[in-house]
Amino acid sequence: xxxxxxxxxxxxxxxxxxxxxxxxxxxxxxxxxxxxxxxxxxxxxxxxxxxxxxxxxxxxxxxxxxxxxxxxxxxxxxxxxxxxxxxxxxxxxxxxxxxxxxxxxxxxxxxxxxxxxxxxxxxxxxxxxxxxxxxxxxxxxxxxxxxxxxxxxxxxxxxxxxxxxxxxxxxxxxxxxxxxxxxxxxxxxxxxxxxxxxxxxxxxxxxxxxxxxxxxxxxxxxxxxxxxxxxxxxxxxxxxxxxxxxxxxxxxxxxxxxxxxxxxxxxxxxxxxxxxxxxxxxxxxxxxxxxxxxxxxxxxxxxxxxxxxxxxxxxxxxxxxxxxxxxxxxxxxxxxxxxxxxxxxxxxxxxxxxxxxxxxxxxxxxxxxxxxxxxxxxxxxxxxxxxxxxxxxxxxxxxxxxxxxxxxxxxxxxxxxxxxxxxxxxxxxxxxxxxx
Numbered sequence: 001x002x003x004x005x006x007x008x009x010x011x012x013x014x015x016x017x018x019x020x021x022x023x024x025x026x027x028x029x030x031x032x033x034x035x036x037x038x039x040x041x042x043x044x045x046x047x048x049x050x051x052x053x054x055x056x057x058x059x060x061x062x063x064x065x066x067x068x069x070x071x072x073x074x075x076x077x078x079x080x081x082x083x084x085x086x087x088x089x090x091x092x093x094x095x096x097x098x099x100x101x102x103x104x105x106x107x108x109x110x111x112x113x114x115x116x117x118x119x120x121x122x123x124x125x126x127x128x129x130x131x132x133x134x135x136x137x138x139x140x141x142x143x144x145x146x147x148x149x150x151x152x153x154x155x156x157x158x159x160x161x162x163x164x165x166x167x168x169x170x171x172x173x174x175x176x177x178x179x180x181x182x183x184x185x186x187x188x189x190x191x192x193x194x195x196x197x198x199x200x201x202x203x204x205x206x207x208x209x210x211x212x213x214x215x216x217x218x219x220x221x222x223x224x225x226x227x228x229x230x231x232x233x234x235x236x237x238x239x240x241x242x243x244x245x246x247x248x249x250x251x252x253x254x255x256x257x258x259x260x261x262x263x264x265x266x267x268x269x270x271x272x273x274x275x276x277x278x279x280x281x282x283x284x285x286x287x288x289x290x291x292x293x294x295x296x297x298x299x300x301x302x303x304x305x306x307x308x309x310x311x312x313x314x315x316x317x318x319x320x321x322x323x324x325x326x327x328x329x330x331x332x333x334x335x336x337x338x339x340x341x342x343x344x345x346x347x348x349x350x351x352x353x354x355x356x357x358x359x360x361x362x363x364x365x366x367x368x369x370x371x372x373x374x375x376x377x378x379x380x381x382x383x384x385x386x387x388x389x390x391x392x393x394x395x396x397x398x399x400x401x402x403x404x405x406x407x408x409x410x411x412x413x414x415x416x417x418x419x420x421x422x423x424x425x426x427x428x429x430x431x432x433x434x435x436x
Contacts, residue, residue, distance in 0.1 A: 001025055001076075003110070005103050007119035008035040008095060010138045013364055013394045015052035017118075020140045023075035025113075029102055030082045031095045033057075045367050096124045103133050120394055139399065149246070149387070149403055150410045152417040153185040153230055156209075158198075163188050166198050171208045180204075183240060183416035185230040199226060201233055204413050213237055218267060220312045221259035227420045228252055234416035235260035235382065238270060242372070243382045244406050246361075247420030250429040253384040254358050258308045261354040261382075265336050271354040271380070274337045276305050277345065278358040279367075279392075305339050305358065342371060351376030360402040361385030362392040368401030 002024045010017050011032070018026045039050035057066065057080065064070045066080040081102070099117055106115045116134040119125055128135035156174055158166070166172040166188060180186075182204035190196040200209040212233040214223075223229040227247075234243045235257060245253040261274040342357065357363075357371055360383040368383070375381050383405060387397040397403070409415035423430030 001113060003027060003106055003113055003115040005029065005099055005106075005115070005117050006032065007099060007117070007121060007124060008032045009120040009394060010118055011036060011053045012039065012046050012049050013120060013138060014140060014366060015049045015056065017138060017140065018056075018078050019072060019074060021074075021076055025069070026072075026076060026078045027102065027106070028057075028078065028080045029095070029098055030080060031098045033080060035095055045364070045370070049366070096121070096127065099124065100128055100131060100133065103128065104131065107133070137399075149419070150181070150406055150417055151419040153187065153227070153419075154180070155187045155189055157191050158188040160190055160193070160196065163190055163196055163198050166200065166209065166211075170211045171206075172200070173208055177202065177207065177209075181410050182413040183234065183237075185233070185416075185418065187226065199229060201230075201237075201416075215260075215263050218263070219259070220262060220315045221255060223256070224252070224424045225422045227418060227422060228256060228424070231256050231418040231420065232260060234418060236264070237416070238380070240414060240416045241375075241380050242405070242409060242412075242415040243380070244360075244402060244409070244415070244417045245382065245384045245420060246387055246402060246406065246417070248386055248423065249389065250423040250425030251420035252424050253386075253420060254304065254356075255308045255311065257356045257358075257382045257384055258305070259312050261356055262309070262312050262337075264354050264380075271378070272336070272352045273354070274356075275350065275353050276337075276339045276356045276358065277342045277371075278305070279342050279360075279362045309337065342367075345371060345374055348374050349376045350374050350379050352378035353380075355379055355381045357381065357383050359385055360405075361387050361390050361397075361400045362395070363401035364392070364395055365399075365401045365404040368405055372405070 004021050004024060005027045006017060011028070014020075018028070036050045036053060039046055040054060041047060042050070060066060060070045060078060066078065069077040069079045071077055099119070103115050103117050106113075114134060116136055117124065117128045118136050118138055120138055125135035125137065156176070158172070158174060162172055162174065172188070174188075180202045182202065184202045186200045186202055186209050188198040188200060188209070199212055201212060202208075203210045212229055213236040214229075214232065215236065223232050231243075231245055231253075234240050243257075245257060247253055258274075258276065261271075261276075264270045265272070265274045342363075355375065360368065362385070363371070372381060383402055385400075385402045387400065387403060390396060390400060392400070395401070406417050410417060423434075
């Protein structure tokens with residue numbers, strides 16, 4: 001068996017983490033519990049996780065003494081221990097130093113058993129490595145490589161006859177479709193004439209490649225490239241209830257989602273309301289507390305949403321009075337559109353709405369689960385984000401909630417994903433995204 005010593009940030013990231021180490025020994029230093037206790041009064045997701053781990057350990061305590069070890073359902077054990085009382089340096093140590101001290105003591109006591117420090121703190125892992133200890137990041141639900149994340153599309157070869165049939169009939173059946181995922185987007189390409197192409201979506205129910213949907217002539221935003229056309233189809237398809245859009249800055253993720261939502265709410269009236277949310281994480285140094293009402297406090301955080309709404313409404317009206325309005329003014333005058341933070345979403349049920357969660361790469365897998373489980377009957381949810389622009393210190397491009405959703409839902413007929421790679425914001429923005 002192997003010994004795993006967990007850092008505080010691992011349990012705050014995933015309060016069920018201690019159950020994911022198979023039939024091994026999981027050790028939680030007493031100092032870690034003291035740190036968790038400091039967070040349990042917070043009303044944030046971190047506070048909830050702190051309370052969850054405390055309750056879980058209390059339930060395990062009823063099965064036996066945690067200091068001696070309690071057997072878990074996976075065959076492993078969990079222990080809560082303090083440093084060696086005979087070690088004069090154990091008193092008054094920081095949590096990081098105490099974890100390292102415990103790991104060194106365990107190695108000395110049981111040299112035949114591997115001892116690994118598990119932490120999402122890079123510096124702690126570096127310190128442990130410098131002292132000859134094994135150290136790992138917590139990687140449950142993590143991909144091996146961000147570049148391996150499902151792209152959502154594929155190129156299939158088709159001869160001229162098959163492409164002509166698809167253009168005429170609106171569907172096609174080709175060989176080698178058994179390995180396609182539901183709602184995977186397809187580019188039919190003639191190998192003899194690469195310029196002869198057609199775009200479609202794999203419908204798993206009919207086992208056909210079908211044509212893409214579009215807004216038509218009334219579209220507030222027109223897709224500029226193939227990837228955006230794929231994304232727009234997923235956003236407009238009412239049978240697809242969960243859409244994930246990932247890509248670098250300037251690829252049009254948020255604008256496409258809001259344009260599709262605006263169309264579905266204001267034009268077709270298929271949904272009752274457009275709800276746009278985003279987690280609140282500052283880029284760089286925070287400015288501190290902001291004055292004013294809750295709307296005024298949130299306005300800086302929601303400004304990207306206001307900008308997109310302003311562009312969409314202006315493209316529809318085109319008149320000078322509308323162009324003078326800001327996004328916040330448009331929201332105030334339209335009860336069918338609402339922008340709010342994710343902070344207060346727990347406990348809600350959101351029926352028959354077109355819901356967009358922007359910057360979803362800053363959410364943990366557990367937070368994304370909380371958001372998606374709020375979805376009520378008739379609601380469609382869209383998660384957008386850039387896996388390489390993460391402000392949350394507890395997740396990275398491989399372990400964030402957006403990556404987890406893409407991986408877990410790629411085989412589900414009610415979900416679709418598209419990776420956007422071509423920048424459309426401006427030539428300068430595209431150069432900056434690629435070179436910097």
